[in-house]
Amino acid sequence: MSELDRSAQSHLEYFIEDIAYQGKTERTQEAYERVLADFEAYLDSRGxxxxxxxxxxxxAYIHQxxxxxxxxxxxxxxxxxxxxxxxxxxVAEFDDNPMSVVVEEMDEQINTDPARRDISVPAMRGxxxxxxxxxxxxxxxTLLKTGMRAGELCNLDLRDLSLADRDGEHRPRLDGRPNSIFVDDTPAAGSVYNGERRTASNKRKRATTLPVDGxxxxxxxTWLRIRPDATTDADPLFVSTSDSWGRRLTxxxxxxxxxxRAREHGWYHDDGGPEENVTPHYFRHFFTTHLRDRTGDRGVVKYLRGDVATDVIDTYTHDWGDRIRTVYQDNIYSLL
Incomplete structure (x- = not known):
């Protein structure tokens, strides 16, 4: 075995040994060993x-x-x-992670599907x-401006919103962050959160504070001025104004x-699939596509979507209002 091969092998052994120290099961260790050994053999074939x-x-390895x-x-x-x-x-053994780009592209593959209906910002404004x-x-x-999921929107409570020109209590996490929405990663369907059993789950990887533009x-x-009193002490932000008067939206x-509304606009048909029909999830796709194209910064968009990994969070949120808010305010599209 060459010196190069021994060096590569030592890195793999180092990692496997460390995950054993971390308490990973033998089955997990063996799974990592199989994958890493296969990857190493592929790289070795390419020198x-x-x-x-x-x-x-x-x-190329993932593709094959x-x-x-x-x-x-x-x-x-x-x-x-x-x-x-x-x-x-x-642990300072390597300088960078070449897989981060690969995983990012895999995560976004569904959002860049060219078969989806292509709606321009002016058309959405109409x-x-x-x-x-x-x-x-x-x-x-809210869905179009934040890219949040329908379930995450339904789980918002009044305390999760801070508006600069409106009095009212909000969670401490929003202190010093006017015009912001906090989307937690905790709520789960069937569990009690803020004193209320929830019917939807928040699927984001990390809790996220989102900027609110003008x-x-x-x-x-305008909504809060006519919003009915909620039927629960959790005080949902969005409640029904119809048969379920005052109850949290689902x-x-x-x-x-x-x-x-999409049917009325010709954007939803019974025989249409996700590529054609406009749904709440389409708004998340619209947000991702247009904001990413405008900013050219996938990190910011991934943070706003709640998809960003832990090691990127600190990079983008070290100083609130510096990176995320500035990039967002400078690039978010106008809808009114």
Whole structure:
């Protein structure tokens, strides 16, 4: 075995030994060993070591897996390699993690599907202009301006919103952060959160504080002026104004609201699939696509979506209002 091969092998052994110290089961250790050994053999066939591999080498390895194994297995291999490289960077063995780009592209693959309906900002502005009810306008503009999921929107409580020009108590996390919405990662369907059993789960990887621009602030302020008293002490931000008067909105209610308006606009058909129909999830796709194209900064967009990894959080949120808020305010599209 050459000196290069011994060096590569020592990195793998170092990592496996450390995850054993961390209490990983033998089964998990063996799984990592299989994946890393296969990756090392692939690199060796190309005359490379794990330390020399760049993102294109990693991408080529992941690509050649397809066809031989299922997509879930491909995702597992990518996850294991990403964790290996991330750990080696954190312990100062490697300078960078070439798998981060690969995993990022895999995460965003569904959001960049070219088969999806392509709606321009001016066209979406025309759609919003037809929304006359304050609740529908607030719900849809919030989804479009933040990219949050319908379930996350439904789980928002009044304490999760801070508006500069409106009095009211908010959670301490929002102190010094006017015009912000806090989206927690804790709520889960069936569990009690803020004194109320929830019917939807927040699926983001990390709790996120989102900026509120002037348009969204105005829309939310208008909604709050006519918002019915809530039927629960949790004080939901969005409550029904119809048969379930004062009750927290559910994802089904939000989906029905969006579907009805999209049908009227010709953007939803019974025989249409996710590529054609406009749904709450489409708004998340719209937000991701247009904001990423405007900023050219995937890190900021991933943070706002709640997808960003722990090691990136500190990079973008060290000084609130410096990076995230500035980039967002400078690039968020106008809908009103």
């Amino acid at each position: 490379l070591s794990v330390e020399e591999a760049n993102h294109r080498d990693c991408m 897996l397809r066809g031989d194994v299922g997509e879930s297995t491909v995702a597992t291999y990518a996850s294991y390699l990403n964790r290996f490289y991330d750990y080696m960077v954190r 759609f919003v202009a037809e929304l006359s009810h304050p609740l529908e306008r607030a719900v849809i503009v 348009e969204l602030a105005d829309v939310l302020d 994802p089904d209610m939000v989906h029905h609201m969006v579907e009805r």
